[in-house]
Amino acid sequence: MATETTTLRVYPVWIEAVVTVLREILRSPLPADTVLQQFFRKHRKMGKRDRAFVAETVYGMLRHYRRLAHAARRRADDLRFLTLLYLEVFGFGDAILDLPVRPAERGALEAAARRFREPDLPDDPAAALGILYSLPDWLVAAWLEVLPRETVEARCAALKAPAPLTVRVNTLKADRGTVQQRLLEEGFPSRPTPYSPVGLILEEKAFIFRTRAFQEGLFEVQDEGSQLISLLTEARPGQVVVDGCAGGGGKTLHLAALMEGKGRLYAFDIHEARLRELRPRTRRADVHNVRLHVLPHNRASIVRRLYGKADAVLVDAPCSGTGVLRRNPDAAWKITPERVAALVEQQRQILEAYAPLVRPGGRLVYATCSLLPAENEQQIHTFLNAHPEFTLIPAAEVLARQGIAFPHQTDAFLRVEPATHGTDGFFAAVLVQS
Numbered sequence: 001m002a003t004e005t006t007t008l009r010v011y012p013v014w015i016e017a018v019v020t021v022l023r024e025i026l027r028s029p030l031p032a033d034t035v036l037q038q039f040f041r042k043h044r045k046m047g048k049r050d051r052a053f054v055a056e057t058v059y060g061m062l063r064h065y066r067r068l069a070h071a072a073r074r075r076a077d078d079l080r081f082l083t084l085l086y087l088e089v090f091g092f093g094d095a096i097l098d099l100p101v102r103p104a105e106r107g108a109l110e111a112a113a114r115r116f117r118e119p120d121l122p123d124d125p126a127a128a129l130g131i132l133y134s135l136p137d138w139l140v141a142a143w144l145e146v147l148p149r150e151t152v153e154a155r156c157a158a159l160k161a162p163a164p165l166t167v168r169v170n171t172l173k174a175d176r177g178t179v180q181q182r183l184l185e186e187g188f189p190s191r192p193t194p195y196s197p198v199g200l201i202l203e204e205k206a207f208i209f210r211t212r213a214f215q216e217g218l219f220e221v222q223d224e225g226s227q228l229i230s231l232l233t234e235a236r237p238g239q240v241v242v243d244g245c246a247g248g249g250g251k252t253l254h255l256a257a258l259m260e261g262k263g264r265l266y267a268f269d270i271h272e273a274r275l276r277e278l279r280p281r282t283r284r285a286d287v288h289n290v291r292l293h294v295l296p297h298n299r300a301s302i303v304r305r306l307y308g309k310a311d312a313v314l315v316d317a318p319c320s321g322t323g324v325l326r327r328n329p330d331a332a333w334k335i336t337p338e339r340v341a342a343l344v345e346q347q348r349q350i351l352e353a354y355a356p357l358v359r360p361g362g363r364l365v366y367a368t369c370s371l372l373p374a375e376n377e378q379q380i381h382t383f384l385n386a387h388p389e390f391t392l393i394p395a396a397e398v399l400a401r402q403g404i405a406f407p408h409q410t411d412a413f414l415r416v417e418p419a420t421h422g423t424d425g426f427f428a429a430v431l432v433q434s
């Protein structure tokens with residue numbers, strides 16, 4: 001059956017909306033989705049289709065920003081022209097676009113679109129890949145120092161593809177098969193994740209927070225890579241477990257499920273606002289064994305009281321987020337080598353603060369959603385040099401004990417990323433206190 005192609009008239013106000021949102025995202029320290037939501041809240045009259053157009057175009061432009069600017073041969077802040085160029089190259093769905101292009105700029109736009117499709121690239125490999133995949137040179141260069149060019153290129157390409165919608169089944173309330181069936185009944189087909197025993201990948205992206213299954217606390221949205229991190233703790237019912245950088249509590253809730261709601265689970269963070277998000281999530285998930293504490297004002301009493309007591313401590317450290325660029329493409333333009341250096345020091349201090357909590361024979365799991373060796377392997381080597389009482393154990397073996405076969409691991413660390421596992425990029429190390 002022939003499909004009918006429609007022509008979509010792109011209104012100048014849509015272009016203006018994209019430009020306004022993009023300018024704000026590039027200027028603001030807030031993540032792109034927050035800025036976008038703020039914009040939509042201010043423009044309540046925008047229809048569903050207008051919103052979809054603006055959101056998709058903004059995200060597409062953030063993914064290809066540098067290559068667009070390179071092809072446009074204009075200042076990167078000529079966002080109107082870059083938006084038209086993006087739409088000329090990528091379009092919107094299957095529609096033929098009728099773009100609001102002035103006759104005098106049509107030629108320039110078509111020439112720029114040709115340059116986008118066949119860019120003239122410099123000889124320097126970091127700059128060439130940086131332009132092709134719209135990433136900063138310093139980031140690509142850091143990867144080229146430790147990986148072959150083909151591997152780096154596969155990584156760059158995978159980080160530019162949109163991420164799937166993945167959920168973690170709340171095993172306190174249901175098993176994976178039941179939740180898959182419930183989602184299907186509500187119109188959302190899914191398939192099991194290949195590695196995590198409790199994950200489902202939705203066949204299509206959708207707003208699933210309105211489903212009854214979600215409201216009943218049967219699942220949480222969580223990337224499969226993130227699910228594997230909590231499994232590395234092998235947290236069990238009755239244990240003392242600490243989630244040292246709990247944030248909104250994605251991993252805390254998973255730890256609670258692994259503990260079957262039994263034992264003591266501490267969720268710490270320095271940002272009260274992040275921990276506050278966790279409260280309603282624990283209620284929905286039927287989690288009752290979590291104690292939330294905002295550091296640092298009570299760090300001394302709470303953290304010191306736990307010295308030598310924890311069976312497992314998870315440090316899901318603040319990081320560059322270079323492993324989650326497919327979800328937060330704007331981060332590529334906000335993170336700098338100076339910021340990474342500051343994060344490395346922060347991570348070191350957090351590890352130092354939490355290591356004493358681990359009991360003899362207990363474990364410390366360090367994780368980031370970074371793909372930079374300085375925040376990952378190098379951080380752990382620094383820690384092990386200072387702490388001979390800890391030993392690195394192979395993460396793949398920890399997962400194998402739980403029935404998870406895990407390919408592509410060449411050493412004791414866990415490394416997953418879009419190009420190899422289809423997950424977000426995560427790094428983890430499991431350290432046992434002897």
Ligand SMILES: C[S@@+](CC[C@H](N)C(=O)[O-])C[C@H]1O[C@@H](n2cnc3c(N)ncnc32)[C@H](O)[C@@H]1O
Pocket residue numbers: 226244245246247248249250251252268269270271274295316317318319350
């Ligand atoms: C990667 S996020 C955690 C994400 C969370 N574990 C999850 O799975 O949803 C890192 C968190 O570390 C917190 N953080 C930063 N410095 C900290 C510190 N010194 N002690 C504890 N938490 C800290 C940040 O506020 C942030 O929420």
